[in-house]
Amino acid sequence: MTKPFRRPLAVLAALMLMWLGFAAPAQAQLAPFTQAVAEAAASDEVIASYYRDRSYSTLFTGPQDEVRRHALLSALALAGTHGLPVQRYDAAALTAAYRAALTEGDRGRLEVRMTKALLDYARDLQTGALVPSEIDPGIKREVPVHDRHANLVAFETGNPVAFLRGLAPTATAYPQLMKAKLDLEAQIASGGWGAAVPSGALKPGQDGPAVVALRDRLIRMGYLHRTATAIYDADMQKAVQAFQLAHGLTADGVAGTGTIEQINIGPEARWQSVVVAMERERWMNIDRGHRHIWVNLTDFTAKIIDDGKVTFTSRSVIGKNAADRRSPEFSDMMEFMVINPSWSVPRSITTREYLPMMQRNPNAAGHLKLIDRAGRVVSRASVDFTRYTAANFPFAMRQAPSSGNALGLVKFMFPNPYNIYLHDTPSKSLFANEVRDFSHGCIRLGSPFDFAYALLARQTDDPKGLFEQHLNGGGESRLDLAAPVPVHLVYFTAFPGAKGQMNYRRDVYGRDALIFDALSEAGVVLGGVQG
Template structure:
């Protein structure tokens, strides 16, 4: 840092060598073109600098045009640019702390170029390099390093993007304020940064120690396996200093907290699933944190004072108001198959449908039901066959074997009923993928730890209570309003007077309000793909700025 901040003196020496008076005069004359005769020596100096900037910026129309429009006025290398220069170089020394690719901005290399700059060509090239580094830094810290759609097709998220010209203007006006406002403001991002630093320190000290042998243990156990379990829990912060050599209540209580934090049934028994979770390497957990930080940058938006948060790997849906969870329920998400994984995106919930009909998606109709109908026209009798004009078709009049998945001309619909696949209520935020939240008659699935069974939509464990919580914002008696529609048995709609943002997200690592980390399995393999892409982009776990 001291070396970076000494660059003001270095640039001053460069200006003395190259005659700062003539350069400043030349720059001002270029900005005010035609305002007098430019002395030949200053013109020569100026031409070398501007030629260098133009050549260096040639690969970027944006940077080239921006310098040309401002008469090649400096942003970094002029006699009055020291504060901006130092603010930026100071900021990018934190690239590793943010889990960003250090070499993309490389504060040390830029600082070295300032110290080595000796000619106007050096200065022009350095101007452009610094500007490009600023644009890269602003984009990556604010919006993420990766384009999520290129990593996994199931990530449909619209990433917030900064306008590059607005970036340059805001930075020039108030560099410190601009730089401080780039990172996600959500408190979770800061918690992840702290967790990353803590875990890196733990890894540097040897990690969490020896793995626990994969042999189940329960209360009263003792011996080397128990000692390994005790020491692992202590190293991970779940158990205080203790010399116990038996599986006592203290160890059991610590194990329950660990199980809760990792989405396991908090039984207090060291079963095989729990031991496997305990033995996940700290380096793997660090990778999950890096991915979570990238995901937070993709979500660097106003999430809404009141919003719905559905974390797919956690199998949970929440209503959040003012940063506090006011309602929570278990969820079932899409199966881990190519065409049934639940996508990630944000939208606005607009209404709920009471006693809904289920309009069977075309993919399910042709892939699942058409083969059944070809074997038995009376199969799936709970579904009605509908023609293109919305009329119910007599199955006996249809030769199902004459059709295939491409030319099948009918749709299928299940009328409202207690056995309807959507249950008795669905929650709508219209989107191109036909994804919504809904009730289900298959209640037993909510007792499972891993709940990936749907065709992509999100099933809720407590849909009526979820509806009441949503409606509480627009009526003093949400239960009565809901029941008045439910009791008719007919399909009806209740609109939300104020649409509620809904975020379908995928976090396998997050820190609770007290800072303790939670982890979940990467059920769709998306985090693994993101981590690989971050690595290819130059993100190095545990990297430090040289």
């Protein structure tokens, strides 16, 4: 008969203690806080379960939580230095809410707000504020999302300051980009790089107002020491060459129209490139491999990186800037190379390019064989091409191995859903162009044999001999890499050089513009200052 009275007696005892001036039991005090936390976290199961498992003990708003609270608010206050949307976390609003909290309900709701801010900040800094695939269909990048519950536990149980500092990408380029961002913001605040240089070409030996404008802008940009010369002298020529090298231009020291166009791009536009590059670095906050292949589409190069150092570089040709031909961005593992490859023409190219040609002239593209569904070669004379459309064309096309094969004499394979690979090409003249977007999407290499030797040097004392053994056989052959190599197809229009100096490239596909628009919509602003 005593059980029904236990709960009322406990309540009466608590009320008696309060009436006598004693503190109420902890459970009675925490009830409104617990209820507020449970209600505020109801829509987020990770946060809700986290607090349930901890019996609703505080992480930020208790008197013992000062270190964690201060660490979070300090980090959020500096979120703008990372080019993040600071309003998403709003340290100032959280600070004001903490000072204004009057009730346990206020404190419970603030507790959940701060936890959400922590998780949002951790996600954005670890893996980016945007979802790449939502920006452009050519960005196939898989973002390495971190476990939210694990982040909460790591923050609670470890050093909160160290945890927050460790969220940013570990790539050496990231702090260099952050410094470039801050430097550009300072330059913008102090008036930028001065007046634009009048359009037209300028050459060594010239003088006049346009040369003075060029001189002044190069000085403001840091490429030329202070000088009063009004002549396009040797020092100015060297400065122009340095600028050209840092911007992917032909480094002839002549300020032609293309160079002047790039010189006249202001610090605000360069700032946007840097902010986007920081977001891209967050998307790639992964182990890239002690040895990896780095194909920067905007730089038109393919590089082998060994322990952070470039050990091989080749010029490249990337996909044409057209809807169905742009090279995608993704990472994979290069597993083997095919020497003396045949070319199986992709169906999109067969039906869009070659079928109309053969409808006009059945013998067009005679270097390609017509293949039926059984794999047999079909005589073109037996086919009425006018009967078919892109939807019902029943044949494939293939080019036999040869030096004139569209893939050249070697292709480098990292099997992927997009049918993208690196390869040789008979069209060598294209590598002399400054802007090299000509392919159907795959990456053509200017020095494919040397690239092969560099890859094979890890598994044989005679890489050239091993390669030529396969090459001289004449037929198609596969040569596996003893250790697969990570390959990263990336798109950075801003990146630090070997000595930390910033490099900039053209936004060939317009992807960076889309990313910056999305970042701006999310709340990223110049200097990280909110209006």
